[in-house]
Amino acid sequence: MRKLYKDMPIGFFDSGVGGLSVMRKAVVMLPNESLVYFGDSKNAPYGVKSKEEVQKLSFNAAKFLIAKGAKAIVVACNTATSAAIKELRREYSDMPIIGIEPAVKPAVEFHKEGIVVIMATKLTLSQKKFEDLYNENDNIKMVPMACSKLVELVEKGITSGEELKKYLTYKFKDLNPADIETVVLGCTHYPFVKNTLQKILGDDVNIIDGSEGTVKQLKRKLAEKDLLKTKGERTIKIYNSLESKEIIDLSYKLIAEK
Numbered sequence: 001m002r003k004l005y006k007d008m009p010i011g012f013f014d015s016g017v018g019g020l021s022v023m024r025k026a027v028v029m030l031p032n033e034s035l036v037y038f039g040d041s042k043n044a045p046y047g048v049k050s051k052e053e054v055q056k057l058s059f060n061a062a063k064f065l066i067a068k069g070a071k072a073i074v075v076a077c078n079t080a081t082s083a084a085i086k087e088l089r090r091e092y093s094d095m096p097i098i099g100i101e102p103a104v105k106p107a108v109e110f111h112k113e114g115i116v117v118i119m120a121t122k123l124t125l126s127q128k129k130f131e132d133l134y135n136e137n138d139n140i141k142m143v144p145m146a147c148s149k150l151v152e153l154v155e156k157g158i159t160s161g162e163e164l165k166k167y168l169t170y171k172f173k174d175l176n177p178a179d180i181e182t183v184v185l186g187c188t189h190y191p192f193v194k195n196t197l198q199k200i201l202g203d204d205v206n207i208i209d210g211s212e213g214t215v216k217q218l219k220r221k222l223a224e225k226d227l228l229k230t231k232g233e234r235t236i237k238i239y240n241s242l243e244s245k246e247i248i249d250l251s252y253k254l255i256a257e258k
Helices: 020-029 051-067 078-091 104-109 128-136 148-155 162-171 190-201 211-224 245-256
Strands: 010-014 035-039 072-075 097-099 115-120 142-146 180-185 206-209 236-240
Touching (some): 010 020, 010 051, 020 211, 020 245, 035 051, 051 072, 051 078, 072 078, 072 211, 078 097, 097 211, 104 180, 104 206, 148 162, 180 190, 190 206, 236 245
Parallel strands (some): 010 035, 010 072, 035 236, 072 097, 115 142, 115 180
C-alpha cells in the first residue's frame, strides 16, 4: 500500500481533452493543489467502445497517473465512470477515486415544467442507471440525446463556429427551445460548447454539468483522509496519449477558457 501525502498531485483522466472542463474547476476551487492530467485522445471517443475496452483503457490511465505520484484520481469522463468506477475503487482502495455523474439530480430537483434533455455518449445512455432514472422520474419528460460527434469536434479544438452550430442545430431540430427547461451536459467534452448551445436555445434554457459537484466531492474526500493541501505552490502538468504538441497546446488553451 502506497503512503499518500498532501503535497502529491491529484490525477485526472479522460478519453481526450474533455476532462479539462472538470480540471479547470479544480484549478479555481483547489488553488494550492498540484494537478496532473492524462488525456487519451489516441483512443477517443470512449462512448462508442465496449464496456470491457473502456475498463482496460481506464486502468491504463490510472496506472499512468499513479506512476506520476497521484494521491487521488478523478475519472473526469462520464463514460469511464459508468463503465469502470467500481472496478477502479476495488483495485485502488487506498486512495480516493472520484467519478463524474451527469447532473440529472439537480435537473430533477429544480424541475417545474418542460423537457429535460440529457446529452451524453451512447455508452453512458445505455447504462442501467439511466433506465432506473427514467422509471423513478416518469412524471418528467426526459429526452436522451446521444452526441458522440461532439467529442470528435472538441478533440479538434472546435468549440465555436459554423460547423459546431450546424451540428447542434441539427441535433435539436425536433425540439422547440420554448418546451425545454434544462439540458444536462452528460459528457465532460460538452461544457466547451455550452456558449454556442446557449445561443441556439436561448437564455431561458438551463444548461448544467456535473463538474462543480465532482470537485466538491473530491475536496470532501481529500479532507476526510487529511490529504487536502491548503498552502504552498502548485504545478499543473498535462499529458496525452497522442504525444503531439498540438494536443498539448489545445489542452492548455481549453483549461484557460472561461
